[in-house]
Amino acid sequence: MKRRTLLQTGAAALTLATFGGTAALAESHGPVTAGFIFVGPIGDGGWTYEHNQGRVHAEEHFGDKLKTIYQESVPEGADAERAITQMALSGADIIFTTSFGYMDQTLAVASKFPDVKFEHATGFKKAENVGVYSARFYEGRAIQGTIAGRMTKSNKVGYIASYPIPEVIRGINSAYIHAKKVNPDVEFKIIWAYTWFDPAKEADAAKALIEQGCDVILQHTDSTAPQAAAQEAGDVITFGQASDMAEFGPMPRVSSIIDNWGPYYIERIQAVMDGTWESDDTWDGIGAGMVGIGDISSAVPEDVKAEALAMKDQIAAGDYHPFTGPLKKADGSDWLAEGETADDGTLLGMNFYVEGIDAEIPQ
């Protein structure tokens, strides 16, 4: 072989190794590699913590057959695209991008890596190799709202919201509808933190709400800072968000909404191993076990607890939908007629409050 051709072959092999590396890896390697992109630190005690628990469960389930990699605190912007690309380059077979803000980036990277499977949490854009998954957290919010409505003495419920996206608005509506049902005098005060995880901001928001007379604090942010703020104030109740946050029970944390991603991750990774993975759209709730309700603490009276648990059973069995008419929108227009339930399309794009919430969605 002449030197020149040798060099050329070498260069070609190198190019192949660089650009075709993932394709080659996907076919030849032993264990499947699953990658996770996290929006917060894995120790946030909430959203990212639970996704990481899901990762750990999958690892325990598959043992040697699975290798997992992850990157935490990835900002939702240009940096995310690079993080996902590097993960795909490193040989991941399936990548879970676990925050809404990774949507366009996930699709952009997916189009460059047709052999890698992608799963984007809480988004709505799919592709041949991009599936979406989320949980019906609003089912948990209904139970939370019921307890909040029964427990508040000041009739003021504070809500620390993150970003004005449909998922968050859905949670506010569901909690409000059910609080109002058991306590017609209840009112909601909503603070937008514009962050998923920022303990200092979340604590400030909780304190501001408590100062305004709220004695129930609901949160759609991921840290335990609001729990600590409520504990300090005393006589204020809270709910664990995304994770159980049991260390703050029995007061202020009286219950929680727990995300349970493990079974879903195991199912999807198994599908990759079997070669049966297909892009799909999963939206499971209490019934399927993706949303769990944490232990209702002793601070809640027995009758309220029984009422909450009865609702949980009804939702799990599919006998009750948290968005059942008659319901009106905040602008006074009709939404759902008596007995009518909301369709998933409307819920997924929800950008309005229901009647009674005296606030504006930030625009």
Next chain:
Amino acid sequence: MIRLEKRPQPSRLMSALTPVLAVVLTMVVGGMLFWALGANPFEAIRTLFWDPLFHPQFAAYSRPQLLVKAAPLILIAIGLSIGFRAGIWNIGAEGQYIMGAICGAAAGLAFYPSDSVLIFPLMILAGALGGWAWGMIPALLKTKLGTNEILVSLMLVYVAETILGSVATGLLRNPEGMGFPGSRNFKQWEAAHNAEIFAGTGTHWGVVAALIAVIFAYVLLSRHMLGYQVRLTGEAPRAARLAGVNPARMILFCLGLSGALAGMAGLFEVTGPAGQVTIDFGSGYGFTAIIVAFLGRLNPIGILLAGLLMALTYIGGELAQLMLGLPAAAIQLFQGMLLFFLLAMDVFTNFRIRLSQKAAA
């Protein structure tokens, strides 16, 4: 006894040497940190500094990414450094970066879906103007009312972030986005997309602008009267006044220039790597650029190198997380150490160590 003795003049040698020493010390202490976390320190340092450039699997992708990451840092830091030289402390480049992105994006979106070639230049202009105007607020408040530009420019970052949240969910929201926040994606609109000029190299227009800014600043500071006045104002304000430098005009110039450059950086980012105006578009480039400016000794060439080094630690840091499982916080600590050691080593620029036999009488 070890004593510090003030040098009659800052040492030129040490001034050039301290950044290198700071990097070496950061590597050593950082290596110890990674070791304590259970990683092989040599492997960790190699992953951080070597792999983004030469790793067989990643380098083809991460080398161009270095430019993408460094360009906004350099562009902003150049503007800041000229102000810092004159003793004018613009800490709010992050806000000017955000406002530049918003104004530039808005100017473009007003003409959606036009495919005119003038769209992108118009957006650059609007971006620079947006950043300039945001920088003018602390400048005018300082010259007219004597307020402190450090505080005002910093506070305006939070105002800019709030405006960003508002336009991303309201004014600039993608009408076809199903009610989700965020503007149209510029990557899907040819005329407004800050695409790579040469595919696969990472060089988008922001990289070109950053290089032009470096050359421009170099010429300004070393060859031009205005550059001389900038340096004089910083080093000897009274002498500058006697030499006929108008301090108010100097403040307006420095804050306006750094604002305009930060605004342009924001525009290049929003139309290129980021793609859309989202609530959390501001990713801290404006603050990191302050570190870059000082790491580069407020010198244009130094800033060019410092920007690339900073980008290297970012991308290397991501690879270290991915491949070695190091926590993100450890990487941030590592980057913080770099500035810390730089400032600490600065002592040797202005002081020298004297070992004396007896305590000074």
